[in-house]
Amino acid sequence: MATTRPVALVTGASSGIGKETARAFVAAGFEVIGTGRKTSGLTPPAGVTYLDLDVASDDSAIAAVGKVIDRFGRIDVLVNNAGIGSAGAVEENSVAQAQNVLNIDVLGVIRMTKAVLPHMRAQGGGRVINISSVLGLVPQPYMALYAAAKHAVEGYSESLDHEVREHGIRVLLVEPAYTKTSFDTNAAQPDTPLPLYAERRRVFDEVITDAMKAGDDPAVVAKVIVAAATDKKPKLRYAAGPLATRMRMLRRFAPAIAFDKGIRKFNRMPA
Numbered sequence: 001m002a003t004t005r006p007v008a009l010v011t012g013a014s015s016g017i018g019k020e021t022a023r024a025f026v027a028a029g030f031e032v033i034g035t036g037r038k039t040s041g042l043t044p045p046a047g048v049t050y051l052d053l054d055v056a057s058d059d060s061a062i063a064a065v066g067k068v069i070d071r072f073g074r075i076d077v078l079v080n081n082a083g084i085g086s087a088g089a090v091e092e093n094s095v096a097q098a099q100n101v102l103n104i105d106v107l108g109v110i111r112m113t114k115a116v117l118p119h120m121r122a123q124g125g126g127r128v129i130n131i132s133s134v135l136g137l138v139p140q141p142y143m144a145l146y147a148a149a150k151h152a153v154e155g156y157s158e159s160l161d162h163e164v165r166e167h168g169i170r171v172l173l174v175e176p177a178y179t180k181t182s183f184d185t186n187a188a189q190p191d192t193p194l195p196l197y198a199e200r201r202r203v204f205d206e207v208i209t210d211a212m213k214a215g216d217d218p219a220v221v222a223k224v225i226v227a228a229a230t231d232k233k234p235k236l237r238y239a240a241g242p243l244a245t246r247m248r249m250l251r252r253f254a255p256a257i258a259f260d261k262g263i264r265k266f267n268r269m270p271a
Contacts, residue, residue: 002073007031008229009068009075011055011112012082014042016181017131020222021079022048028226033068035082055082055108056100065115074123077229078116080109081131085183086145087204088190089197097191098145105149110156113171117164125168129228130157131221132173134239134247138259141267142204146187158236172228172236177243178215184208203268216241 008025012018013034022034026047034044035053044050051067054060068075083105086093113128120126135143136150154173161171190201224240239245250259264271 003031005029005031006076007033007068007072007074008077008079009033009035009065009116010079010081011035011053011108013044013048013050014039016183017176017179017218017221017225018079018081019045020218021081021225024219024222024226025077025229028230030077031072033072035064053082055080055112056103058111061108061111061115065112065119069119075116075119075126076123077127077129078112079129079131079225079229080112082108083131083149085187086143087184087187087208088193088201089142090144092190092193092197093145094191097188101145101188102149102152105146106152106156109153113160117169120169121164121167127229127234128157128160128169128171129225130171130173131225132157132175134175134177134244136173136175137251138247139263141263141269142201143187161236170234172234172238174221174225174228174238174240175244175248176216176221176224176240177247178208178211179218179221179241180212180215181218184212200269207267216243 008030010018010022010032013022014036018034022032023045025032026045032048033051034048035051036042037052037054039050039052042050051064053064084101086101109130130153132153133150135147136154140147157171157173164171221240224238228234228238239248
């Protein structure tokens, strides 16, 4: 059954940024479909329809988009929010673990985007909003896999935006900093831990825990995502929150040596 209201599909909407984003789209007048790997037994926010989706599966991505089109007749906004964090030194992450993180955080974005683009092109427009991170712009020791994934999403999004703009479609990036979610506790831990990194990992855990506690509320990020979806003249990149804005400015304007020292100081690493 087609709808006269715009339709937003938000992946990873069972908690955190995704759940707040689904709420924000409802408030903005959208029909909203939120996804999670297993949504049975979960209570969606008012006005949100939950749908099972595994972004690591081609078949699941295609099926989920098909169900939304069958029910609502269109998809105006896709928010690629689903993802997984990672922790540990690079030497402590196996290639198999790297493949899993990249399969979800990068190929998951690609799967969902490829699934919606034909429908958006046929309807004459749409927006794909990819949730990146300040770690798509700056390094983060002991989160190299996650940083690599977000750097990849940045390059993919900016390149794709040029390809589809003539079809009325925009591909945009929202870059949060640390946010008060369970992201850190759900991150993939190193599957081949090495004793020589144990102390560094302990310090890293403290740094990230403190940063998450002091981070932005997910509703702050959600508001920026809805702005990206509805701005008449959208920007390619949206910094979500004051810390993200500062980090982006520092990356752009701070001298390389000073920026490098700042990264090491923040992470309590030797000078």
